[in-house]
Amino acid sequence: MLPISPLNPDEKSPLFRQLYGQMKGLIDSGALSKGSRLPATRELAGQLGLNRTTVSAAYALLESEGLIAGHVGRGSFVTGGSDAANELSASASFSRSRPSELLFPLEEFRKTCAEVIANDDAAAILQLGSPSGYPALRRYLLEQARAEGTARDSDDILITSGCQQAFDLLQRTIGEGATVLIEDPVYLGVRSVFERAGARLVGVPVSADGIDLENLERMIARERPRLLCVTPNFQNPTGATMPLSARQALLRITQAAGVLVIENDIYGPLCYTGEPLASIKHLDQTGDTILLRSFSKVAFPGLRVGWVIARRALIEKLTEAKQWSDLHTDQLSQAVLLRFAESGRLERHRQRMLIAGAERLQAALEACEKYLPAGAKFTRPRGGMSLWIELPGALDAAELLPRAERAGVTYLPGRYFAVSRPQPNGLRISFAGMTPEEIRSGLAVLGGIFQNELERVRAHGPLVESAALV
Amino acid sequence: MLPISPLNPDEKSPLFRQLYGQMKGLIDSGALSKGSRLPATRELAGQLGLNRTTVSAAYALLESEGLIAGHVGRGSFVTGGSDAANELSASASFSRSRPSELLFPLEEFRKTCAEVIANDDAAAILQLGSPSGYPALRRYLLEQARAEGTARDSDDILITSGCQQAFDLLQRTIGEGATVLIEDPVYLGVRSVFERAGARLVGVPVSADGIDLENLERMIARERPRLLCVTPNFQNPTGATMPLSARQALLRITQAAGVLVIENDIYGPLCYTGEPLASIKHLDQTGDTILLRSFSKVAFPGLRVGWVIARRALIEKLTEAKQWSDLHTDQLSQAVLLRFAESGRLERHRQRMLIAGAERLQAALEACEKYLPAGAKFTRPRGGMSLWIELPGALDAAELLPRAERAGVTYLPGRYFAVSRPQPNGLRISFAGMTPEEIRSGLAVLGGIFQNELERVRAHGPLVESAALV
Numbered sequence: 018m019l020p021i022s023p024l025n026p027d028e029k030s031p032l033f034r035q036l037y038g039q040m041k042g043l044i045d046s047g048a049l050s051k052g053s054r055l056p057a058t059r060e061l062a063g064q065l066g067l068n069r070t071t072v073s074a075a076y077a078l079l080e081s082e083g084l085i086a087g088h089v090g091r092g093s094f095v096t097g098g099s100d101a102a103n104e105l106s107a108s109a110s111f112s113r114s115r116p117s118e119l120l121f122p123l124e125e126f127r128k129t130c131a132e133v134i135a136n137d138d139a140a141a142i143l144q145l146g147s148p149s150g151y152p153a154l155r156r157y158l159l160e161q162a163r164a165e166g167t168a169r170d171s172d173d174i175l176i177t178s179g180c181q182q183a184f185d186l187l188q189r190t191i192g193e194g195a196t197v198l199i200e201d202p203v204y205l206g207v208r209s210v211f212e213r214a215g216a217r218l219v220g221v222p223v224s225a226d227g228i229d230l231e232n233l234e235r236m237i238a239r240e241r242p243r244l245l246c247v248t249p250n251f252q253n254p255t256g257a258t259m260p261l262s263a264r265q266a267l268l269r270i271t272q273a274a275g276v277l278v279i280e281n282d283i284y285g286p287l288c289y290t291g292e293p294l295a296s297i298k299h300l301d302q303t304g305d306t307i308l309l310r311s312f313s314k315v316a317f318p319g320l321r322v323g324w325v326i327a328r329r330a331l332i333e334k335l336t337e338a339k340q341w342s343d344l345h346t347d348q349l350s351q352a353v354l355l356r357f358a359e360s361g362r363l364e365r366h367r368q369r370m371l372i373a374g375a376e377r378l379q380a381a382l383e384a385c386e387k388y389l390p391a392g393a394k395f396t397r398p399r400g401g402m403s404l405w406i407e408l409p410g411a412l413d414a415a416e417l418l419p420r421a422e423r424a425g426v427t428y429l430p431g432r433y434f435a436v437s438r439p440q441p442n443g444l445r446i447s448f449a450g451m452t453p454e455e456i457r458s459g460l461a462v463l464g465g466i467f468q469n470e471l472e473r474v475r476a477h478g479p480l481v482e483s484a485a486l487v
Numbered sequence: 488m489l490p491i492s493p494l495n496p497d498e499k500s501p502l503f504r505q506l507y508g509q510m511k512g513l514i515d516s517g518a519l520s521k522g523s524r525l526p527a528t529r530e531l532a533g534q535l536g537l538n539r540t541t542v543s544a545a546y547a548l549l550e551s552e553g554l555i556a557g558h559v560g561r562g563s564f565v566t567g568g569s570d571a572a573n574e575l576s577a578s579a580s581f582s583r584s585r586p587s588e589l590l591f592p593l594e595e596f597r598k599t600c601a602e603v604i605a606n607d608d609a610a611a612i613l614q615l616g617s618p619s620g621y622p623a624l625r626r627y628l629l630e631q632a633r634a635e636g637t638a639r640d641s642d643d644i645l646i647t648s649g650c651q652q653a654f655d656l657l658q659r660t661i662g663e664g665a666t667v668l669i670e671d672p673v674y675l676g677v678r679s680v681f682e683r684a685g686a687r688l689v690g691v692p693v694s695a696d697g698i699d700l701e702n703l704e705r706m707i708a709r710e711r712p713r714l715l716c717v718t719p720n721f722q723n724p725t726g727a728t729m730p731l732s733a734r735q736a737l738l739r740i741t742q743a744a745g746v747l748v749i750e751n752d753i754y755g756p757l758c759y760t761g762e763p764l765a766s767i768k769h770l771d772q773t774g775d776t777i778l779l780r781s782f783s784k785v786a787f788p789g790l791r792v793g794w795v796i797a798r799r800a801l802i803e804k805l806t807e808a809k810q811w812s813d814l815h816t817d818q819l820s821q822a823v824l825l826r827f828a829e830s831g832r833l834e835r836h837r838q839r840m841l842i843a844g845a846e847r848l849q850a851a852l853e854a855c856e857k858y859l860p861a862g863a864k865f866t867r868p869r870g871g872m873s874l875w876i877e878l879p880g881a882l883d884a885a886e887l888l889p890r891a892e893r894a895g896v897t898y899l900p901g902r903y904f905a906v907s908r909p910q911p912n913g914l915r916i917s918f919a920g921m922t923p924e925e926i927r928s929g930l931a932v933l934g935g936i937f938q939n940e941l942e943r944v945r946a947h948g949p950l951v952e953s954a955a956l957v
Contacts, residue, residue, distance in 0.1 A: 118610035126613065127604045134597045140588040143596065145788035178648055178791075182813040189683075209811040213659075318615035319818035321648075341679045343652040347817040348789035 019043070019056065021065055032067060033074035040075060044084050044095055051425065052458070055085060055093040083423020086465035096424030096462050110427035111459060114204075114253055114402045114447045115318050120373055125362045126317070126353075132360075133352045142352045148340035149332075150176025150324070151351035157359065162308075162326055167296055169304045173332035175339060178346045180283050180311040180323040184210045184246075186342065187279060187307065187325075190334045192216050195243040198236060198276070200228055202405070202434030202443065204253040207246055207281070220436025221245075223252060225396050227259030230266050237274045245276050249297055251284040251401025254434045254445035258399050264297050272303060283311040283323070286367055287449075288400040289375035304328060312354050314402065315367055320350040374400065380453035381446060381460065388464025390471050395446075402449035407442050410471055414444035420466050426459045489513070489526065491535060502537060503544035510545060514554050514565055521895065522928075525555060525563040553893020556935040566894030566932050580897035581929060584674075584723055584872045584917040585788050590843055592836050596787070599827045603819075612822045618810035619802075620646025620794070621821035627829065632778075632796055637766055639774045643802035645809060648816045650753050650781040650793040654680045654716075656812065657749060657777065657795075660804045662686050665713035668706060668746070670698055672875070672904030672913065674723040677716055677751070690906025691715075693722060695866050697729030700736050707744045715746050719767055721754040721871025724904045724915035728869050734767050742773060753781040753793070754871040756837055757919075759845035761869050774798060782824050784872065785837055790820040844870065850923035851916060851930065858934025860941050865916075872919035877912050880941055884914035890936050896929045 020043070024035045043049040055061070058076060062069040076093060079085045084097035133139070142151070149155060155174050162168035177183040188210050197211050201220025211218055219240050222229045228247055236242070247267065249259040259267070271278050280297045298308035311323035325335060339345070357363045381404060385395045392409025408414060414430035421427065431443025448456050490513070494505045513519040525531070528546060532539040546563055549555045554567035603612070612621070619625060625644050632638035647653040658680050667681050671690025681688055689710050692699045698717055706712070717737065719729040729737070741748050750767045768778035781793035795805060809815070827833045851874060855865045862879025878884060884900035891897065901913025918926050 113615065115615045118614045121610050121613050123604075123609055123613075126609070127601075130600050130604050131597075134593075134600050139593055139596070140591050141789075143591050143593075143787035143789045144588045145583065145585045145783075178813040178817070181811070185812050206811060206814070213808075213811060313615075317613035319611075319613045321813060321815070321817045338683075341651070341676060341683060342655050342812070343648040343791060344676070345791070347648070347791045347820050349823065350817050350819050353819065 036075040053095045088465040112427040146345045154355040173329040179321040198245040201436035248281040255405040256398025284401040380456040381448040384460035390468040403447040413441040506545040553890040582897040616815045624825040643799040649791040668715040671906035718751040725875040726868025758870040850926040851918040854930035860938040873917040883911040
């Protein structure tokens, strides 16, 4: 039974506000903990001797603040709480496409660092380095790419401060004044780099099979772009994968039109189900495709080391741009990541990431099935870190976000990723950074909020009134 | 006696070329080692039964390739040698403004790394970070700057990937389409950042007391610049220091004209003689000055961590530009450098760097006195890593560089640093990365080459003819 003191009908504040105030106090103090089920309105009304609408109005007010969420047929649950509780859950949110730090192999990382700094080469690592990158790391990555058939003899490699810098350098080197085709929706970092530099951006719709080829062909004919940025594996934000045939078709289309392809493959090593597919760079017989890869998703995002593989002449230009951007990428991290890879630890870590990722992906898909309202659609990625939800009806994911945040759950709404097509009903769920349990409970909360809003929109019923109470 | 086989007058190749070929072979093979004194032309001519002009011509050819150098009154010496020998001495060259790796406190660095990665916070360091920088490092540096009176309440801090990136972000944020005053001569990295972005650059001459204030005032009136980049401590390349009164006068001039000052203070902590002077940022009562600092010169250049202190509103803009440049600066290095500083190791290392730097500076100044030809001028820095030589007469430091390189000594010629005033007779000597012995022997070689060329130019004598033989 809820510890609610008797309400006072003579007070200036209406009864529903008094009840709201007491319940908010219980939730904020933690006396009513997150996930607790609230009594049904009828039950609480009976207990306190109140009219049921009074209780409903108090609940509506709590819900509008994200402190509770109603689930049809299951009642209302506490979803918000004290600031400390909110911070805790926000740090395990759906809004960031990054691995869980619980999966970091700290002991192996420590050993790796110790080995690197005990090495005779340590002084050279601390000394001023080369804009091209730490020579031993460049050799290692280029040999690996040659062995797997991704890099050709005409290719070279540049180490960048993460994949974000690779985009920035490409924009500066070959993007000046260009028309650039990018996926729509797309990771904000790609859009921002070109947008800030004044490029003309055209979004090509992405479906579950990746970038839409019919649209691509039409847009190339119409817009005559110089560049196309594409993420064939587990695209951010949709999680979409391009089938092999689509990759080949994309090459035919872009080569016929003389469009240069920038292939963002930072999620490629995180393939949870099915066989990994050949990269576009691998399939490209001309060698023109520009391949971007990174250690940040598969290993440690806090260490900023990515790389570009492309024709030697372009790598030279990029290297010059790199030099005046930041001289060179941090060498301690380059040396540590090289050792981490060479020692076999990276591959062992990746195998563990694949198991954990598959679990998390499955938890996310099952929770979407279970908790999302009927009519919601979601992608079914084969790897990576994110999936994409499209809400039914006129639901706007950005409008619902504050409510979700007050319930301790965050995500990034569709408009954050939009290029040419606003998708107000879309949202990205990044599952990789959370435990399966957090994924389930987070999606349960979101499902409740979406379902509730859907019912409100459909009914134009009592909740519209109560929303006006705030 | 030189092991020269008899020459053959019937061969197609003239005798001096045959002699040159044999001697070159002796030098390249190491049989004639660097520093060896060659017999006088008269002596060798006698020994081989040759005309003295034949020997002189062979020597001239060797000298034009930098394999030997003639010193008036002391004879000729071997200055070049095998590739291995060249690489060895080139790695201890005067061309790079960086600390000597022999001074790196590797053991202390190892301890620091071990402590950082053993810390409970290690997972957070490896996780995706903030564009603003690693929070604990930002706090530490900002508190330090506030304590010393450099940062005001209205200021904030951004961690950058070295000072080079700070310039790049400033260019992108407040440099667009601007007229920018920079020192002349200036570090190429500063010039390149603004030049590549299409800014209008105007060079303000630098004397031994830093940027010339009369010129500055005139140029501000004429060019109406938006920005001024200035290095008051141990400027690169000249080593010049601005006296306190000049810093105050610079502020009066720029403030009256509404010119924003970017103060590059990466060499400031390396003050070998006299008291350190207050930074322009410190003196600036308005708080408008933008201060750039870095760990790269005083600690480890291979770890790319610098910072900007400026008004909060500007730091916000820079942080946004930073985010789309490379998301954030490497966190492992930020955490390691924070620990290195907090533990007191950085300050202990700096004290050792001050002693070593003073020694190296003294060696460089003494060697300049001793070996440079009469009429050469050179700056007398109080700290930092470089000094500036102006050669007498019409000597061109860039033209002489290949000769110096073949003698195993490198430097950067004046034209590398020029903005508006070409200074073909200028060159930068970066002494910090070399041992006092290397500094002495390197400057002895350079002095010989410069002296030789000076005599050749003055005499228009036999060496002009022999040069035409090549």
